[in-house]
Amino acid sequence: MDFSLSPELRALRDKTRRFIAEQVIPLESDPRQSHHGPDESLRRELVARARAAGLLTPHASREMGGLGLSHVEKAVVFEEAGYSRLGPTALNIHAPDEGNIHLMEEVATPAQKERWLRPQVAGELRSCFAMTEPSPGAGADPSMLQATAVRDGGDYVINGRKWFITGADGADYAIVMARMEDGSATMFLTDMDRPGIVLERNMDAMDACFTGGHGVLRFENLRVPAADVLGEIGKGFRYAQVRLAPARLTHCMRWLGQARRAHDTALDYVRKRHAFGKPLVEHEGVGFMVADNDMDLHTARLHIWHTAWLLDQGEKCNFESSRAKVVCSEAEWRVVDRSVQMLGGQGVTGETPVMRIFTDMRAFRIYDGPSEVHRWSMARKLAHLSEKAEAELLREGGAA
Structure with missing residues (x-):
C-alpha cells in the first residue's frame, strides 16, 4: 500500500480541518441543541455553511451532487469532520443518513433517487433506517425480524414496532425492513408523514450528537405502494x-x-x-x-x-x-x-x-x-x- 496522500486529498483534508475549526466548533455552544441532538434550524445553518464551503455530502456521487469520494478519501475527510461533534451534521455525513445515501445510490431506482436521494444529498431532508426492534424482534440478530409486510393489491401493508431508530424524530423518509410471508426480508421506502407511522417517543440516551435522537416507531397498517420497494422483494x-x-x-x-x-x-x-x-x-x-x-x-x-x-x-x-x-x-x-x-x-x-x-x-x-x-x-x-x-x-x- 502507498500511504501517501495525493496533493488534492491533502488540500481537501486541510480545507475540511479549517472549516471545522472556523465554522463549526464555534457553534458547539449554540443553544439550539438538546438531549436529542441539534435541532433542525441549527442543522440547516450547519449544512448551509458546508454547502458554501463546497464540502456538503462529499461521499455522494458527483451525479447526485456530491464529491464522489472513494472510501480511502472518506477516511481522511470524515476524520477531520468528526473532530467536532457537529461536523458530521454539517457535512451531511452523519448516521444514519450517510449509510442510507450509500444504500440508495447502490439500490434505488432512478425515480426513487430523484424523489428522495437527490434532495437528501443537497441537505434538504433527513432519513432514518428502521430495522432494530424490541424483544423478541431483531437486534444484533436481524433474522429475528418481527415487523411484517403483506401484499394487498398494489400496496404492501406493514405492521410492527421499531426502536433505537436514530434520527426518526424529524426525518422526512424512512427505510423500513419487514418480513415477508415466505420469511424473507424486504426494504421499503416511505415518507414519514404517511398515515400509519407513529413516533411513540424519543428514548433517553447517553449520546446527544445525533440529529433527531433515537426514537420508538410503530407501524399500524402502513400502506406502501409497490413502486416504493427498495430493490427487490426478499433481498432485504x-x-x-x-x-x-x-x-x-x-x-x-x-x-x-x-x-x-x-x-x-x-x-x-x-x-x-x-x-x-x-x-x-x-x-x-x-x-x-x-x-x-x-x-x-x-x-x-x-x-x-x-x-x-x-x-x-x-x-x-x-x-x-x-x-x-x-x-x-x-x-x-x-x-x-x-x-x-x-x-x-x-x-x-x-x-x-x-x-x-x-x-x-x-x-x-x-x-x-x-x-x-x-x-x-x-x-x-x-x-x-x-x-x-x-x-x-x-x-x-x-x-x-
Missing part, C-alpha cells in the same frame, strides 16, 4: 450488508476525529498544568497515557485505511469491517477514557469538550453490532477458513 438482508459494512467503517472514521480531539485537549492540559514541581506530562503515569493514546489512534487509523482500501478494490469486507469496528470502537474509547483521566476534574465537567465526547462515544461499542457479536462472527469465519485450509491440504496430500 442482502441489502443490509451493502449498507452495514461501509457504514461500520464510517462510524470508525468519525469517532476517530472525536478521539483525536479528546487527546489533543488532554495533551494541551498536561503540558501546561503543573503538580509536584513539574508539568503533568513529565510524570511517568501521565506520560504513559499520552503515549498509549497515540498508539491507539494510530492503530485505529491503520485499520480504517486498510479496510477502506479493500473496499475501494471491490471487496465486500464483511470480516474486515467487523474487525475494524471492534478495534476502533475499543481503541478510540480507551483514548477518550484516558483523556478524561488526564484532565482530572475538568474531564468530568463541561469545562472541556471531553466529557461530552465520553458520553457520546460509549454507545459506539454497541450500535452497528456489539463488539461481542463481531468477535463471535469473526471466530466462526476464522474456524471455517481453517477447516477449509485443512481439507485442501488433505486433498493435496491424497493427490500426491
Whole structure:
C-alpha cells in the first residue's frame, strides 16, 4: 500500500480541518441543541455553511451532487469532520443518513433517487433506517425480524414496532425492513408523514450528537405502494450488508476525529498544568497515557485505511469491517477514557469538550453490532477458513 496522500486529498483534508475549526466548533455552544441532538434550524445553518464551503455530502456521487469520494478519501475527510461533534451534521455525513445515501445510490431506482436521494444529498431532508426492534424482534440478530409486510393489491401493508431508530424524530423518509410471508426480508421506502407511522417517543440516551435522537416507531397498517420497494422483494438482508459494512467503517472514521480531539485537549492540559514541581506530562503515569493514546489512534487509523482500501478494490469486507469496528470502537474509547483521566476534574465537567465526547462515544461499542457479536462472527469465519485450509491440504496430500 502507498500511504501517501495525493496533493488534492491533502488540500481537501486541510480545507475540511479549517472549516471545522472556523465554522463549526464555534457553534458547539449554540443553544439550539438538546438531549436529542441539534435541532433542525441549527442543522440547516450547519449544512448551509458546508454547502458554501463546497464540502456538503462529499461521499455522494458527483451525479447526485456530491464529491464522489472513494472510501480511502472518506477516511481522511470524515476524520477531520468528526473532530467536532457537529461536523458530521454539517457535512451531511452523519448516521444514519450517510449509510442510507450509500444504500440508495447502490439500490434505488432512478425515480426513487430523484424523489428522495437527490434532495437528501443537497441537505434538504433527513432519513432514518428502521430495522432494530424490541424483544423478541431483531437486534444484533436481524433474522429475528418481527415487523411484517403483506401484499394487498398494489400496496404492501406493514405492521410492527421499531426502536433505537436514530434520527426518526424529524426525518422526512424512512427505510423500513419487514418480513415477508415466505420469511424473507424486504426494504421499503416511505415518507414519514404517511398515515400509519407513529413516533411513540424519543428514548433517553447517553449520546446527544445525533440529529433527531433515537426514537420508538410503530407501524399500524402502513400502506406502501409497490413502486416504493427498495430493490427487490426478499433481498432485504442482502441489502443490509451493502449498507452495514461501509457504514461500520464510517462510524470508525468519525469517532476517530472525536478521539483525536479528546487527546489533543488532554495533551494541551498536561503540558501546561503543573503538580509536584513539574508539568503533568513529565510524570511517568501521565506520560504513559499520552503515549498509549497515540498508539491507539494510530492503530485505529491503520485499520480504517486498510479496510477502506479493500473496499475501494471491490471487496465486500464483511470480516474486515467487523474487525475494524471492534478495534476502533475499543481503541478510540480507551483514548477518550484516558483523556478524561488526564484532565482530572475538568474531564468530568463541561469545562472541556471531553466529557461530552465520553458520553457520546460509549454507545459506539454497541450500535452497528456489539463488539461481542463481531468477535463471535469473526471466530466462526476464522474456524471455517481453517477447516477449509485443512481439507485442501488433505486433498493435496491424497493427490500426491
